[in-house]
Structures are given as C-alpha cells and as structure tokens.
Amino acid sequence: MLTVVQSIINGLMIGGIYALVAVGLTLIFGVMGIVNFAQGEFLMAGMFITWLLNKWLHLGIYPLFFVVTPIMLLFGWGIFRTLITRVIGKSDIYQILLTLGLSIFLVNGAIMIWGPDYQSIPNTVKQAAWHLGPFMIPVARVVAFLVAAALVVVLEIIINRTEMGRAMRATAESAEIATLLGINPRKTFALAFAIGIALAGAAGVLISPLFYVYPQVGGLFNNTAFVVVVLGGMGDVTGAMFGGLLIGVVEALSATFISLDLAQLGVYVIFILVLFLRPNGLFGRSGS
C-alpha cells in the first residue's frame, strides 16, 4: 500500500511536467490546428539556455526561470514568423513535416554545437526532499509541480477571462469570422504559438534540477505530450492538464508493478485505445 501511494505521488509530480509540455502543445493545436512535432525540442532549448546562462551568469535555476521563459516566448514568436506562418491553412501533412524537420534540425544542431553528452547544472535542490510520514517528496519535483499547476491556471484565466483569450477562442472557432470581428488572426496565431513554446521552455527550466541536459532530452517528452494531448481531447487545455497527471500516474504505477522497461507500453496502449474509442478525448465533449 505504501508503495502504491509513493508511486502515485511520484507520478503526479512528473505528471505536472507532462501537463505543462502538453498544455503548450494543445494550445497551439487548439488555436491554429497545427500539431507541433518539435514541442519536446523547445523544452530541450529551454534546458540548454538555462544551462548556458547558469554557466555565464552564475544565476541559480529558479531565478533563471524568469529570464528563460521570456526568451522562449520570443524564440517561439520568431519561429512562428519565419516558419510556421507559411503553412497556416495548408494540408496537415505539410504542417507535420515542417515541425518534424524543425525538430530534427534543433536536436542535431544542439548535438553539433554541444555534442551528444549529458550535462548537469550544479544545484542544491537535487538531493533535497521532504519527509511526510513514511513518504518521500523531492523538493525540486514539488516546485516543478506547483509552478506547472500555477502556469496552467494562469493560462486558463487568460483564455477564459481576457480580451486576448477571447480573440484566441474566436480565431480557433473560425479565423475568417474572427477577421470580420476585427481580430488579426496572424497576430493571435503568433501569440498562441509563442505562449505554447514558452510553456515548453518553462518546463525545461523546471526539470533542469531533475534531468540531465542533453540534445535528445526532448524525445522523452515528445511522444508523451502527444499521448496527453489526445487523452485530454486535442485543443482542450483543462483536459491536457488532467491527462498529464493521469499519464504520470499510469507510468509510475506500471514502472513499479509491471516492469521499468514496459512503463511506456501502458501509456501507448492507452493512447491507441483512446484514439480509437474516444477520439475527442477521455473527458471529451462529443462532437468537435
């Protein structure tokens, strides 16, 4: 029983990170209908920027959060303006291939510049843990989880309560009608994409104490993020958050009770079942 609870705690903590990466992905899909195959690579970029700034400026990981996230926002905006904007409204094959090409480019560009080796950012939170009765909760994971949850809540508020969010929702419904209502769809798309990328970058900072920094780290999160997004219903921010937590728990439980190398298998099987049985997501409203 104790192991079950400990597994669930571990699962929820990493699930928060999955949720953060997936929320960015689902926001981009929801607003402009593009599946970003490079989402995990933006997380990697966030980690590398954290690593570099830590080396140059000797700032701690958590202060850097407030530097790296805006940088990633700008990075996302730049990528949208140079690449993504050209495939808006085109066949989804082109959209997938473009972001796939970007993903390959970013991973291997990083390998070219910094080599494929594992780097780590010196920090003190890595070992720290709280003991809650018989359970152990690593501090870095709690911080990651809480910040991730806070960011998702803020995003929910932006989408549902602000003028900017209304513009995003209107553009998601129909870019043409949104234009008639005086909304600039390109601007809204750029904003949504930049926010989605910034969230991935933020996730990158938050996991820096927990994971090694290396060019292929995004691969760990890419497929999981797709699974979470489909699970939550594509384009559904709240769904992605719960999907992230659920996948984290499923993964942790199957790693504990079935076997470590099959942990991902359960995730993919659930993914395929959801895709076939409930294509609108586990918590999905029917119809799209």
Place this chain on the structure above:
Amino acid sequence: MLARWGTRGLVVLLIAALAAIPFVTDQQYLLNTIMMIFLFSALGIAWNFIGGYAAQLSLGHAVFLSLGAYTTIILYTRYHISPIFGMFVGAAVAMVAALIIGYPCFRLRGPYFTLSTIAFGEILRILLLHYVNFTGGANGLLIPYKGQSAWNLQFDSKAAYYYIVLFMLIAVYMFGKLITGSRIGMYLQAIRDDQDAAESLGVKTHNVKLVALLISAGITGIMGAMYACVIGFVDPGSVGSITMSIQIALVAIVGGVGTLAGPIVGAAVVTGLTEATNSFFGAARTGTSMTLYGALLMIIVLTRPAGLISLVELIKWPKKPAKANVEVASR
C-alpha cells in the same frame, strides 16, 4: 512517341551503367553506398504507396522494416531456414501487422493517423527491447558468417549484394508502375485529391487504403530482410526506431511524394548528403548530416512540396503537360 522511347532508352542506359559499376571499381565503400541508395529507393517507393499516392502520412514504417528483418534473422539463426524463404515470411508478418494497424487507423484522419503510426512504432520498439530471449533486446541479433553461400545470402564481396538489391529495386519499380496504372492506383489518386469526393463516387476508401498499406508493408518487410542480410545485424535502435521511420519517409518526400522516380532521387540526395558530410566533417561533428536533413526537409516543404523530382520536370523536353500533383492534401 519519340520522347517515350527516349525516356525508355535512357532508363535502360542508366540500369546498364549501374550494372557496370562493380566491373569498373571494386571499392567496397563506394559499392556499399550505392547499394544503400538502391535499398532506400525501394523503401521510399514502398512508403509512397501509402504516404504519397494515398496521402496518409505514416511515421511508423520502421515497424514493417524491423518485422521483416527480425523474422528473417530469427528463422535463419534458430531454425536454419534460408533468408530467401525467410524474407517472404517476414513480408507476410509485416502485412499481418499492417492489417492490425491499418484496420482501425484508417478511420482516423490527418494528424491522428500519423500519431497512431508513431504509437505502434514505439510499441514494437518497446517489445523488441523487452523480449530479450527472442530478440536479443538492446544488443540485437547477429547473423553468424558461415562462409560464402548463395542459399544463405552470404557473400564475401559487396558486388553480389549490390546486384541483388539492384534487381530488387527494379522489381519494386516495375511493380509500382503496374500498380499505379491499375484500378487501385486510380482509386488511390482519387483519395489523395479528395477523400470525400472519392467516397461519394463509390470508392471504398477504407479498403483501398488498407490494400495500399498491405502492399507497402509487404515490400518494406522484404527490403527489411535484405537490409538485415546486408548489414548482418539488427537491433531496435537501428531498424526499429522512429529515426528509421522518418528516414524512409524523408527519402520519398525529398525526392517527390507520389512519384516512382522521386524516391530514387531522394535516396541518392539523402545518402549522398550523409556520406559527404561524414567524410567532410568526420566523426568529430556528429549530427551534421542530420541537421542538414532537418533543414532540407523544411526547405522542401516550404519551397518545393512536390519534391526535387519536380525540378527535373521543368527541364524535360516538351511532351504532354506534366501532371499537377503538387497538392497532397488528405482532406
């Protein structure tokens, strides 16, 4: 008519020239590189049946490749069955997998289909890693070399493999020619142009796509078996990874989606690029060739979505107007 015979003569000359290469040089490295181009050309043509002609973007072809490769090796090393038979069993296994994947997947469209092919690819990779007793796990399986024997498809020189793979490529190409000219080929093009319109005209789109995937998987399985024989070794990291799936798709996309000659151009460019960067930058700068792949893929998508082969059509002598197959929309 003259142009037609001109093209045909050119193809015959090209094949003759390729067949003559092993007589001119015995540089094993060069022969090996050209052979890999043949192999990936055939894989690209196979991918094109589903990815190009039917416009269903599969990023899971490593499934069929590794099933073909693993089946052949396991049959050979455990049961002493010649790879010549083994590769057909491998193809059959790949086709069964195609049925299992395709039947439910083709109800999905657009990004959903692509995502589910990735998921199936990952599932197979995890299983290959897990069942160590059967697949060798992460270490993979080795074909023990038992001396030259045509029966076991084992040869001392690369030239023998070179001819076998060249022959297979020609066979796959001819088969592709046959298919695209047939009724099923027409159906596929109709699906590519507009799936709903095709359906409303009585094309059973689900079944047609399934047949295309079966053909594609079967050829990929056979080529996978040949790949295993040539390399003499398989492991999940090389044949079963998403990188392999992407590489197969890349060959077709760079060369020309939905064309037969496109994948050959694509394979030559992609393989040439890899070898050139590897010899230029050496092992010190790993990732260079893949970075260029990524850039190439983006450039192709943004500037020449019909692939490099569309450049050739620009300089071709005047004949009947070139088919406009720029649009590969799946909607």
